[in-house]
Amino acid sequence: MEYIVESKSRRELRRLANILRYALGLENVIFFPIVETLDVLSELFDNFSYEIVEDSAFPSNIHADTDIRTGHIRIKETVYNRACEGEGRDRMTIAHEIGHFFTLCLCGFKLQRNYDKKCVIPSYKDPEWQAKCFAGELMIPAHLVSDMCPSTIAMQCGVSEVAARCQYKKIHTGN
Secondary structure, three states, rough: EEEOOOOOOOOHHHHHHHHHHEEEEOOOOOOOHHHHHHHHHHOOOOEEEEEOOOHHHHHOOEEEEEEEOEEEEEEEHHHHHHHHHOOHHHHHHHHHHHHHHHHHOOOOOOOOOOOOOOOOOOOHHHHHHHHHHHHHHHHHHHHHHHOOOOOHHHHHOOOOOOHHHHHHHHHHHHO
């Protein structure tokens, strides 16, 4: 891990995701309209913007990125199109980038460079873990899915089975 940020617990990230849901009037909506949220956030926040870029703008293993200085998100065209079609993994990719916006651009943070490559960074100080956790909490709201099995969660929330199982485990074990 190259960077370390201020710690944020799953509880704090769940609260942040729920604040966004509440602000959008979506606190009790199980299928979060992540693609449409991009336009809404552009209207709500002066420091938020996004663009859909040609796939060739990124290496094959990069699907999107967020510029934490400007709040600008770039999303590969195929990722965006698949998210529009309801593909869970791609919907989660967009939620992940929105997570970076909220945790790094909007909330303010302290960023440190990790020069000690042998140093293991705790997940709660890892900006990638924080964005992934935020995305899971946003797309798979614990208060709406706690009585569902992972396959139902995946279908109802429009996420992958992998994401549904992961969030199910976090909800039911408290980890």
